[in-house]
Amino acid sequence: MTTKNLTPPTPGNFYVPGLASEYVAERYGIALADIAKLGSAENPHGASPKARAAVAEAMDRLHLYPSWTAEPLRQKIADTYQYQPEQVICGAGETEIISLIIRAFSGPGGRIQMPGPCFPIYHLFAEAEGRVPVLVHEATDRTSMALDVDAYTAAIDADTRIVFVTNPHSPSGTWLAEADVRRIIEAAPHALVVLDEAYVHYSNTAGYIHLGREYSHVAVLRTFSKAYGLAGLRVGFGVAARPIIDALLAVKPTWNMGQLQIAGGIAALDDDEHVDRTVATITDARQYVRGRFGELDRFRIVPESRSNFFLVEILDPDTNSTEVFNGLLERGVIVKDGAASWRGLDDRFLRCDVNLKERMDQLVDALADLD
Ligand SMILES: Cc1ncc(COP(=O)(O)O)c(C=O)c1O
Known part of the structure; x- marks a missing residue:
C-alpha cells in the first residue's frame, strides 16, 4: 500500500477565518459583550426573523429526506429573479x-483566473483539486485597491477555464460598473x-444577476450568509x-441541502424588512467610520468600499498588520490581518467589518490607543 498521496495539508492550505469572540474573551479576559467582532462580515442584527420562524417550523420535517435539488427553494429563487427553476442551483x-x-468547469491543470487578492476559497479549492489558480496581482491598483479591468481582461488567455469576478470585491469592497463586468465577460467567451x-445588498443596487440570463457562459452567485444573517x-x-446548472448538478453531493436550509432560504427571500434594516445600518455606519478615520495619523481607510467591510492601510512603516491585529485583539477588537488572510495583500493592510456605530468607535479608539 502506498501513502504518498496522503500527505496532510499544511496550514497554508486552509482558510483563515475571523476569530471567535469566545476565544478572544477567554484569552484576554474581556467580557464577551465588550468584544467587537469585525473579522467575519456577519450581520449585526442577527438572522432574518422570518427565516428563524420557518426553520423552527421545518423541524417537523427532519425525518424526511429533502428534495435533492432543494426544489422549493429553487422555485422561490427562480420566481424572485426571473429565472427558470432549472437555471438555479442551491x-x-x-x-x-x-x-x-471548479470541479465541473476545469480539469486537472486547468487555469482559473482571479484577482490578487481575492476570496481565498477560490485558490485554496482550486489547488486542492490540482487546478492552477492564476492570481492577477497587477490588476489591483494599490492606492484604491480597485480592479484594473484592462489588466484583468488582458490576463485572460486561450487556456483560461474559469474567470472569477467579485462585486463588491473582497477584501477591498470596491465596485465595478456593469459595463466593466460586461467587458470581462466578453473577453472570455471560451471560459x-x-x-x-x-x-451585493450593501452596494445599494440590485446588482447584475440578469447577466446570467443574458450570457450563456456566466454564472452569478449569491449567499444568504450576509444581508439575511444566515451564515450559520x-x-x-x-x-x-x-x-x-446541469453540469453542476452532476457533481453535486446528492442531498447537499437539508430541510432547515431550504425552509430558511425561502422565508429569508421574503424578509425585505430585515434586509432593508441591515443595509441601512451598514450604509450609515460606513459613512460614520470614514469620518472617524480622519482622526488617525498612522492609518488610512481605503475609502471606496460598497460592502460591509473596508481595508485599513497602515501608514506607519514601524509597525505591520500582524502587530496591529494583535494590539487590537488585546483591546477586544477582532479584525483580519491582511498578511495572514490574503495572498497578495501583505502586511500593510487589515480588513475590518462595518458594524454598529459603537463597534466602529471601539475600532477607531483602539487604533488610536496603539503605541
Ligand atoms: C466574496 C465571497 N464569496 C463567497 C463567500 C462565501 O459565502 P458563503 O459560503 O457563506 O455563502 C464569502 C464569504 O465570506 C465571500 O467573502
Whole structure:
C-alpha cells in the first residue's frame, strides 16, 4: 500500500477565518459583550426573523429526506429573479457552489483566473483539486485597491477555464460598473465567468444577476450568509444557463441541502424588512467610520468600499498588520490581518467589518490607543 498521496495539508492550505469572540474573551479576559467582532462580515442584527420562524417550523420535517435539488427553494429563487427553476442551483453557502464550479468547469491543470487578492476559497479549492489558480496581482491598483479591468481582461488567455469576478470585491469592497463586468465577460467567451455577488445588498443596487440570463457562459452567485444573517445555516445559490446548472448538478453531493436550509432560504427571500434594516445600518455606519478615520495619523481607510467591510492601510512603516491585529485583539477588537488572510495583500493592510456605530468607535479608539 502506498501513502504518498496522503500527505496532510499544511496550514497554508486552509482558510483563515475571523476569530471567535469566545476565544478572544477567554484569552484576554474581556467580557464577551465588550468584544467587537469585525473579522467575519456577519450581520449585526442577527438572522432574518422570518427565516428563524420557518426553520423552527421545518423541524417537523427532519425525518424526511429533502428534495435533492432543494426544489422549493429553487422555485422561490427562480420566481424572485426571473429565472427558470432549472437555471438555479442551491448549495451549502456559495462556498459549496464555488467548489462544484471548479470541479465541473476545469480539469486537472486547468487555469482559473482571479484577482490578487481575492476570496481565498477560490485558490485554496482550486489547488486542492490540482487546478492552477492564476492570481492577477497587477490588476489591483494599490492606492484604491480597485480592479484594473484592462489588466484583468488582458490576463485572460486561450487556456483560461474559469474567470472569477467579485462585486463588491473582497477584501477591498470596491465596485465595478456593469459595463466593466460586461467587458470581462466578453473577453472570455471560451471560459465560464463567475460573478460572485455575496455582498451585493450593501452596494445599494440590485446588482447584475440578469447577466446570467443574458450570457450563456456566466454564472452569478449569491449567499444568504450576509444581508439575511444566515451564515450559520449555510445557504447560497447560483443562477446560469441550464447546461451550466446541469453540469453542476452532476457533481453535486446528492442531498447537499437539508430541510432547515431550504425552509430558511425561502422565508429569508421574503424578509425585505430585515434586509432593508441591515443595509441601512451598514450604509450609515460606513459613512460614520470614514469620518472617524480622519482622526488617525498612522492609518488610512481605503475609502471606496460598497460592502460591509473596508481595508485599513497602515501608514506607519514601524509597525505591520500582524502587530496591529494583535494590539487590537488585546483591546477586544477582532479584525483580519491582511498578511495572514490574503495572498497578495501583505502586511500593510487589515480588513475590518462595518458594524454598529459603537463597534466602529471601539475600532477607531483602539487604533488610536496603539503605541
Ligand atoms: C466574496 C465571497 N464569496 C463567497 C463567500 C462565501 O459565502 P458563503 O459560503 O457563506 O455563502 C464569502 C464569504 O465570506 C465571500 O467573502
